[in-house]
Amino acid sequence: MELRDYIRILRKSWLLIVALTLVAVAAASAFSILQTPRYSAMSQVFVSTQSSGTTSDLVQGNSFTVARVKTYSGLATTPLVLLPVIESLKLDLTSAELERAISVSAQLDTSIIDITVTDPDPVRAADIANAVSQSLTEGVQEIEQPDDPSAAAPVKLTRVRVASVPITPVSPNVPLNIALGALVGLALGVGLAVLRETLDTRIRSQRDVEQVTDMPVIGGIVFDPKATERPLIVHADPRSPRAESFRTLRTNLQYLDLGRADRSFVVTSSIGSEGKSTTSANLAIALADAGARVLLVDADLRRPKIAEYMNIEGAVGLTDVLIGRAELADVIQPWGNGQLFVLPAGHIPPNPSELLGSAGMATLLQEFNRTFDVVIFDSPPLLPVTDAAILAKSVGGAIVIIAAGRTQKNQLKGAIAALQSVGAPISGLVLTMLQTKGPDAYGYGHYGQYGYGHTYGDVTAEPEMVAPPYSRRSRAQA
Template sequence: MELRDYVRILHKSWLLILACLLTGIGLAAVYSILVAPKYVATTELYVSVRAGDTAVTGDLVQGTTFARQAVTSYVDVVDSAIVLDRVIEDLELDTSTAALSGQIVASSPVNSVLIDITVTDHDPGLAAEIANSTGRNFADIVVNDLEKPEGGGASLVKIETIQPATVPSAPSSPNVPLNLVLGALIGLAVGIGIAVLRSVLDTRIHSLHDIGQITDKPMLGGIALDPDAKKRPLIVHADPRNPRTESFRSLRTNLQFVNLDGGPRSFVIASAGPGEGKSTTTANLAISLAETGAKVALIDGDLRLPKIADYMGIEGGVGLTDVLIGRAELVDVLQKWSRNHLYVLPAGRIPPNPSELLGSAAMARVLETLTSQFDYVLIDSPPLLLVTDAAVVSKLTSGAILVAASGSTKKQELAGAVRALDAIGSRLLGIIVTMLPTKGPGSYGYGTYTYGMSHDLEGTFDVDATRERPRGARS
């Protein structure tokens, strides 16, 4: 993944990341409120070795060295049972030696004769008392018991308290600011992790980069999502000033620069699977092309589930199948739509062998006739991954255009459709992306690219100089 992919993920999932961030802060705040505060008190001891009045410098050095070596062993004695039993008895504590040992930490700085005794407790006063009592009893045991000469007399080891423990004024934990910062960082990390994982596991088409990983063919246009598309499928005719209508006009402009090498401009418009807006895209594109004054033939080549006749509001009982089997003449079933040069050839009755009919010599003759009489021939076909109809008929045309629905079409499905066309040597001309989000973080991807490119082309080449507004449909 590239940097822009991570930026897109963060932009798209910012609400999720923000929610995780706030959740982390909230949990940290709740923890800080619910957890019992702990207080820390520390007492510091100094260990030395007594020297006689006649001691020389060498004796003093040896005594200091002995004290440093002894301190490392004394640290382990601090929380031993022999010391803590006295502390419990001294302070009349209701606890065990093991439990008390867990509250005490003894340490000594490197190469020093100092011992720090740190006690943690929920009661600040008790923490100080335990620290001081531990220091006193430790010093007494070491001096009078452990280091007492066998022949009697005073011990050479001397342990003094140089810094008694005081009652702490503030708890050492919970550290509310630190907890909030850690909660925010953990929440942020979890949110970003979920966003990245969701993006990695999401196999749907969302960006130009997703399409670029599958095919190097250009994106011819992007069509915005319209929740009311089923109620008014012919948006170009129903609402000429709608922004979605402009996206079809942009698609029309880009299509005019396809197949510049010459030859008939006949295109099969297909999709990988159903429900990707293929039929409505084909119908609206045909209307947009006819607005410029071009002669357009719209063929419903979906002989399994035809929709064009219903969308265009025409009689579909007789159509392409009747022409292919010789029951009707092309001129008799080709219906003029509106006052522009748009003619519609409905599917007719559903045959038992659609693939054979679409790949027949009769179909080739129909297309040859139409391409000789019309500027554009658009064929709506079934999904490529379900049946072979689209692949078969695409061999008889200038090429195929694939429709992919943003946030719906899966990458492997689009790749499968591309492979299906490549397998029979059909030419893929480009991709049309439908159902683009109009709001939210994901709305920036295709729209900016498509509209920007299309408006520039329209302004440069003035392809709409002869545009004529549609005046209504005729059934």
């Protein structure tokens, strides 16, 4: 992923990142509060040698002292030194337990030994540090004592710093724990956000589509939470951003398949509930508003929706014409300003695929193309059934609808493969349910404040009834 991808992920998942950071900070704070405070006290012992005072003796004594410091540092935590401390302070500890509370270090190239004791009781920490330094001094004096009682010991330990009672605890370090908690929470939040984005196979933007196919995206329909209440947004609210999305799709559609004389398109999708029927209806209305003579055909012979959306009678329609039970001129219904005509699905048949691939359907397609400027077919989704693929092969162009945030990448691949397997050409892809805010926002968020000319009348008014596109007489002449 590129840098802009990570920035988009951070913008998209900032709530998750902030929440995990706050949780980690709260956990670190609770841990710090519940942890028992511990205090640290330190005493220091100086190691010196007895020498005659000559220069060579001083040099040799200094080297000897530095070497001895390392030995005495290890000696400070042995039972030889600790047992007298336990006895003198009457500690209820073993030498091994006391050893874990003591830290002994020697400063580099010096003769000073630091004895640090950490304990929940500050007074006891100071007492133990002083007792250990005193016991170490006496223990070394005993070990280094020559066999001749009258001779002086070559090494002498002197306590140069007495441990004082500490006031502030060394642990827990509340600021450090909170800072570490914030860093851990931030890293965890960013990691989960990136992981979630990596594992998410849903299509959310045009970039996701480009990762699946090189088919052109010819339009993007913005999300409308009231889409179920007003599916015909181009008619109901022509100034809305969503209505402008359909007009943009209409404009792009004019440049598709310029070498094809017939301007017929099958609108389909990978799965259901992706907005193909509302896209078909609104696109047909937008084309008719631009002056084109448009026929909207409900070719979804399994779950037809067009008659319901357009508020027309749908009991008789395409299936009745295909089986010879009705005449085409009797079932095509005008809608709106006289440029849009609707052919509902009619009765739901037991064999939709066979009807859409029949010779009668091929004859109807030729008649549609002779009579209308543009024909829009609303068809079933591609993955559950083969109806749309069969119809798209006959029509000559398919528009695949992709619901942003709902359609999976493998579903889009399967839909494209279904069309390609029968040789049906794909005219373009349309993204629906696009967000107008956020990192994946579509670029129509501010169009609603601009006008688009006249208002298209009262949205509650019944569509104007006009003459049918052709009569039986004109069809016979043709």
